[in-house]
């Protein structure tokens with residue numbers, strides 16, 4: 029199942045910078061693990077914002093929920109999820 033996930037990262041101005049750097053490093057490691065597994069298929073930075081647009085390929089809504097809420101930066105994120113399905117004109121058979 030494919031989902032578009034929009035993540036806006038909102039960090040309080042007074043949050044400890046060292047703790048935030050540690051969270052960012054943990055987020056990057058988790059992202060790369062999920063990317064290698066094919067679960068986090070794509071990510072793009074939204075120009076001019078601390079935001080990204082991502083494509084996830086998961087088995088269920090529950091899997092996506094657990095994955096998103098387990099991200100190190102999740103406590104600082106606003107998340108919007110949109111379910112996707114294959115477009116009939118797509119050339120990509122794995123767009124399911």
Ligand SMILES: O=C(O)CC1=CCC(=O)O1
Nearest residue numbers: 037055056059078079080
């Ligand atoms: O930088 C972001 O948008 C948040 C994030 C998601 C994966 C990652 O490495 O950082």
